[in-house]
Amino acid sequence: MSSETLTAAPPVALPQRRRRALYGVPIWFAVPGLFFFLAIVAYPTVLGVYYAFTDWSGLGSAINFIGLDNFVALFSSAETLAALGNTVLMAASITILQNVIGLALALGVSSRIKSRNILRTLLFAPVVMTPIIVGYLWQFLYVPDGPVSTIAAALGFSGVNVLGDPSTALWGVVSVVVWQYSGYSMVIFVAGIQNIPEEVGEAAELDGAGPFKRFAYVTWPLIRTATGINLTLSLITSLKLFDQVIATTQGGPGYATQTLSTLLYNQAFLYNRYGYGIALGLIVFILIAVVAFAQMWLLRDRSES
């Protein structure tokens, strides 16, 4: 889902915070913000977590506490286990592909090529597009006898139906996300590369280091922060994958592209099993929290060494 916010870390290592102001700002400046936060984020989320342990349908007023029953049911459902597997596989593949491509593009547009500015703009354009629109665009690209299938046929692979074939559908969805967000990884890597003082690369060049050595021993170690931010952002975003799935495969064929988020939507809002759906949401939350804490731990480890 596109709208959640998640931050990795401050963009660059900020200098030590300035000394505390000598005057105190009264709390009422924060009251409207705290009200929005409590009413829209905190209170409904706490309620939602409670509902994960109930049989609430999402509509009526009948709410019974059922303990861990939702979680037991969840881990004994073939569809849920499939969705969990798909979610992890998709998130891992998207994260790897998006960042490898994003890094390659970033190195390209950070070089001396003349077209670097226009390329950077064009490659970034998909990032701002509405995910559901991007999903429909790619549904057409992959439709049988559509553009991709026609190109594949010209190359000798006839009858390609990427989204309709259970063995390729998941990769079709992965490609949609990678296409849309590689430009995002790219600009974060570009920001990291721009922070490297030019003299460092030049010194390496004078010492006879070729482009690959310069990348391995100069660029790569110095863009670790950008890499960390990118890995976290792409993992967390793709763990919540929803819009692009709805617009391309709707989770099918079968369960082939069902994710935890699409399953959550189906269970909570189509089948009126809200408590069960929220239990799925908690699983997503736990996965995300693990990623976020892993990143925090990794960054801390680095700054101390």
Next chain:
Amino acid sequence: MRRYSSRTFLLEIVMVAAALVFVFPLWMLISVGFRSSADVARNPLGAPTSLYLDNFVEGWRSGALGPAMVNSVIIVVSAVVILVVVGAAASYYFARSSGRTGGRLYLVVAAGLMVPFQIGVLPLYRLFTQVGLAGNPLSVILFNAGIQLPLTVLLYTGFMRQLPVEYEEAARVDGATSWQVFRRVIVPLLLPVTGTVVILDGIAIWNEFFTPLLYLGGTGNVTLPVQIYNFAGEYGADWGRIFAGLLLASIPVLIVFFVFQRYIIRSFGSGLKG
């Protein structure tokens, strides 16, 4: 200084080729809308041969994209205005309070970034129903004002903590109240970070699909992404028609992007996401 060598030229060719592959879907988005669906079915890769506008006319008229676009604009503008005002004020407290409460409350709000909003979205819908806001665009405005607040506060507080405190203290010594300091000293300095806030929050809210679908689906107040979802469902494989709709719906955000691209790319490059 490295110069433009033959190796650079080779890289230029490789990069342009890669960009062409990337741009191909965008080219399809434009070309399919300008062709009849029969023509598209015959030759999906073909280019438009004449200025065929039926899809756009029909799509605009029957697809109800106009009213949905108006709703989207109203929702984005209202939510972003609330976020800027409420977020900047709260951040002023978080960045400049004298005790420990400010810092602690800031951490609590910032932790909201990790919470998946799907958990609270239905209990919240229930609350909105109880106060008579079901199906009202105000519910989506308020939802976004809450959901985007942690990011907004993170951006503003981070920015304000970097501001030198001396001007504010001088103003205080001269007898200004906190409100006057905020209004006269802080707010005028916030323009750059407000640009980032508007871009990241605005694009996120504009593109959002799940919550507007849930809160407004089936009413006359749907947003553009929800209307696109309805529209695409309605037209099945009538791709010329669907693509005209997709293109019309993409134009506002693409125009904004190409006009403010340097600024937008810099905002996203900071590693924060709306």
